Amino acid sequence: MHEWSLAEAVISTVIEASKGEGLEEITKIKVKIGELQQVDTEIFKFALDEIAKDQGTSLLRTMKIEIRTEKAIFRCRVCKNEWTFDDLFDIDEDKLEAIHFAPEVAHVYVRCPLCKSPDFEVVQGRGVLIDSIKGIGTGKETKGR
Numbered sequence: 001m002h003e004w005s006l007a008e009a010v011i012s013t014v015i016e017a018s019k020g021e022g023l024e025e026i027t028k029i030k031v032k033i034g035e036l037q038q039v040d041t042e043i044f045k046f047a048l049d050e051i052a053k054d055q056g057t058s059l060l061r062t063m064k065i066e067i068r069t070e071k072a073i074f075r076c077r078v079c080k081n082e083w084t085f086d087d088l089f090d091i092d093e094d095k096l097e098a099i100h101f102a103p104e105v106a107h108v109y110v111r112c113p114l115c116k117s118p119d120f121e122v123v124q125g126r127g128v129l130i131d132s133i134k135g136i137g138t139g140k141e142t143k144g145r
């Protein structure tokens, strides 16, 4: 159900943004999902398509949806080192699963690979972002945010 409420939020943001840009038809949107965000991409895509259809507006009639996963990036507050999950060789699969399931758990298991500090922040890889909105406006092709 979580996917559906996220999808709803994305569609209403897209509609709002397209009004601001004066778009008459949205041809494509790109959505990024953070690696730490628990989202089933298949369900999310389906939900986006269904909700877009339900709007019954010509604005979304031809809209294509592209979904990409954004890698999680961590930054150490002590030595400023940045790393991704791929750099954490000493973490076993079970722990990785747990982290993907609940990002808060990351602070229990993840340490800076350089200085071993547990004091780090998540720079990227959380939440759902609308990367870009493309559409046809008043006679011109516009590229949104």
Ligand SMILES: [Zn+2]
Pocket (backbone or CB within 6 Å): 076, 077, 078, 079, 080, 081, 112, 113, 114, 115, 116, 117
């Ligand atoms: Zn460090």
